[in-house]
Amino acid sequence: MTELARPSTASGTRTRGFDLFGFLARYGMVIALTLLMGFNLAYTQNFATMQTLNVNLTQVCTIVIVAVGMTLVIATGGIDLSVGSLMAISGALAPMIFMGKIFPIGNIYVAVTLAMIAAILVASLFGLFNGWLVARFRIQPIVATLVLFIAGRGIAQVMTNGNLQTFRVPQFQWIGLARPFNIPAQVMIMIMLVAVAAWVLKRTVFGRSILAVGGNEKASEFAGIDVSKIKLAVYAISGSCAGLAGLIVIAINSSSDANLVGSGMELDAIAAVAVGGTLLSGGKATIIGTLLGALTIQLVRYTLLANGVPDAAALVVKAIIIALAVWLQQQHRT
Template identity: 65%
Template sequence: MADAPSLTRGRAGPDVAAFFRRYAALAALIVLLAFNFAVTPHFVSLQTLNVNLTQVATIVIVSVGMTLVIATGGIDLSVGSLMAIAGALAPLIFLSPFGVAHPALGDLLAFVLPVAVVGLLGAFNGWFITRFQVQPIVGTLVMFIAGRGIGQVLTNGNLQVFHNPTFQFIGLGRVLGVPFQVIVMLVIVGLAAWTVRRTLFGRHILAVGGNERAARLAGVPVARVKRWVYAISGLCAGLAGLVVVSINSSSDANLVGLGMELDAIAAVAVGGTPFTGGQASVIGTLIGALLIQLLRYTLLANGVPDAAALVVKGVIIAGAVWSQQRGRTA
């Protein structure tokens, strides 16, 4: 009888730890919001809300694709370069003689073709990884290097400046006062969360990441699943690239998407999706991206240099990875 209390505590301990790991990012976000409400000047305003949401929207869009890739046990270093390619292609289309002569069709093609092209390049990443059985970090490193070069070749390394209200609606437009890019972000998050939870494809993603060999023996088309998640990651990156250039009214292949792969990986890590695969928390990724953005805003608004904010971001990512590791060994 003396052993019963200790057994109860042994069972309760991991449950508490799992609860903390699952909701730590959300709890931290709530605490940070409360701090800003109490301390940060002018935090409670629509302008502040719009600033934070618009700055985080592209990160979330890319991070959703990254979440699916990581859920299969992979990684995608090419997303920033794919953003640069999409951002370079769009102005080339609507500024071309054809686009000028047929503005409606040119704008439509500027939305569709760049996203389709980088989606195919994402699918190439998946094909390269599965066909030659290379590590995802190596397979996507190829496009990470070559992709930005492709963007620079397309534009001859020049800055493309434009004014196209129709195209720029994706980054600057509003619907009932809500930034359109935020609506796009929420739609993508909702679709991805539904896919992971409710569809056969979502179950296949988790099966591949959980145990690839067992998934293959169970009849899951492992190679096809991987190619699709890298294609989806490319599509998300392409869409984010269009948002970025539309906001800036210009496209610079040297800068569009620079470092985005790191921001996306950070959001996924903080959101609770383990790098070992087999699990995916799309809503967690959204919360992780919001947390990182709000933390950076909080530090800057309270006089902390941006360099220090980057250090804090690194510490948070390290803490998230450490928490995942503890969860696996518990």
């Protein structure tokens, strides 16, 4: 009996079946956002207004900014639990400078500029400290960054003696309240940061080195990549992003509370990264995915609240979305 010929493609290879998990891992966020927007357009009152758009974008901006730095850290196989505390430090330091509590500065524009630079720089240096613990002493990132997760907020509270700092300084608060071209300033900052980070990650040697370190650290060392410098850099960038987000938060609130600024931000940022498709084990990352992940989580929460679902239930749904996203990643990899 002769064997029946097997069907083949023109190249002589067998056709592959449809990869459902791969499709969902790649396009799931776009599909989810499209469905959510369609639902809200049909059933949520006043959804298709500039006010609603501005509210959602304003609420998601700081998460995205912090999540950009978190994406780079996770891409190397690390994690940064300290970002919320670094936001508190940045938010505590800036008003102390532009309000003249440390030393008087006559020109308010000079004072504000110095305050913003110093706050972001200090947060970056603390991030560098995280990277130093991870790279130099090879401490597990979750343990290394737990140090500042705990101590960082304490530092912010000591700086302010636990007191609320209130202010009305338009020269500073533009970063959170200005609306150039009717677009919130923090939205413009977020878009620019996402664009730059996406370009760096995809088009530069530094970006490819980040992914290489996360994919295989030993092989990266053999290939001549300075793994320690890459880790120091990504944790410093994560600190800078947290510092910037802290400034935006206090500018919006016209006050700085070391007990509240950045509280829970580390979880929101990690959630945005995970839902966006970046592998938590490192080696693969997408900045645009992180943006879409944060927008999806925010829109889910808005949809539930706008339709009468309690916030506690919204948190449960958020947890389910994160678990589902991680599960899809694992299925796609296998």
